[in-house]
């Protein structure tokens with residue numbers, strides 16, 4: 001073929017020209033069809049490339065050319081896109097979605113969910129984000145941060161590992177998000193469905209305009225620190241509840257559990273005999289304490305746990321939050337992962353100052369653990385009533401599927417004591 005072309009065969013040249021013409025016609029056809037599909041949205045899209053801002057140190061995995069060739073609203077189904085990491089160790093730090101919201105002017109107060117799934121569409125890590133992330137109007141790129149999640153690593157020369165991103169808006173006819181699709185890649189890496197359920201192929205060859213933002217570990221966790229307004233250390237996010245709250249870790253306490261100062265009351269629901277342990281790839285344990293005498297002040301907590309992983313644990317911090325029953329943050333604390341050992345023990349964490357608590361208050365620990373390093377929290381199952389939940393954020397506590405009471409205790413000063 002190339003030989004013939006170089007000789008300039010008029011027949012072959014016109015054949016090539018004809019093929020090119022057909023390709024252009026096909027593209028125009030696809031464009032027209034897509035515009036028709038988009039007409040349901042009362043307007044056509046514009047296909048001007050609008051690339052999202054670059055993220056320093058990050059790599060963007062994508063199957064689209066940046067121009068939208070149509071868009072779809074899948075209502076209660078989700079958008080699945082398959083990605084493949086380069087060799088080595090990578091963290092998913094965000095997702096980019098080309099889309100626009102439709103429905104009422106004011107965004108619904110609901111959330112949509114981004115889920116990292118394994119190659120069999122099973123959920124690995126979900127992240128909730130508010131609908132208000134998306135604006136109405138022309139579709140554009142939205143870059144949505146997720147807490148760094150370690151993707152399946154593999155070495156150079158080994159078969160590549162794949163993962164899926166699922167984005168689900170759980171919309172209906174009156175509200176939802178259009179997600180753009182692109183026809184530039186002849187292979188479709190896209191499906192529809194929800195995590196842990198059946199994923200369906202899409203009839204035409206196109207890809208959702210959903211991209212995965214990945215980064216090496218240092219960049220991934222530095223970005224988290226930056227988002228939280230932190231410094232240049234590798235520490236995970238510190239979110240002080242009140243402006244001016246010091247974020248430096250407390251000096252090691254003198255040992256509340258061991259010396260048991262007489263003016264402190266220990267609040268506990270566990271029987272001191274653990275029945276199991278669990279780590280959290282997102283968030284951490286939450287626990288409530290009830291019938292606390294009014295005017296009591298929390299000065300610290302004690303956690304029965306252990307450390308795992310090989311990272312420099314003195315540079316990784318966990319965050320402690322004390323909340324009222326409406327999950328409003330009343331105070332915070334901080335600990336180093338290195339406060340824990342590789343064998344379980346009680347570890348004391350001081351709060352920043354004394355925190356006056358109402359009759360019922362909550363503790364939430366964001367352990368900032370991941371697949372590589374973190375804290376295992378022990379739990380007790382010999383309890384009648386549960387006071388424990390799993391937390392993602394101080395205001396996002398979720399019931400647990402199993403009966404587990406975290407082995408976490410609180411230390412309070414009784415009212416009237418100084």
Ligand SMILES: [Ca+2]
Nearest residue numbers: 067068182183
């Ligand atoms: Ca395109």
Ligand SMILES: [Ca+2]
Nearest residue numbers: 271273380382
């Ligand atoms: Ca027990």
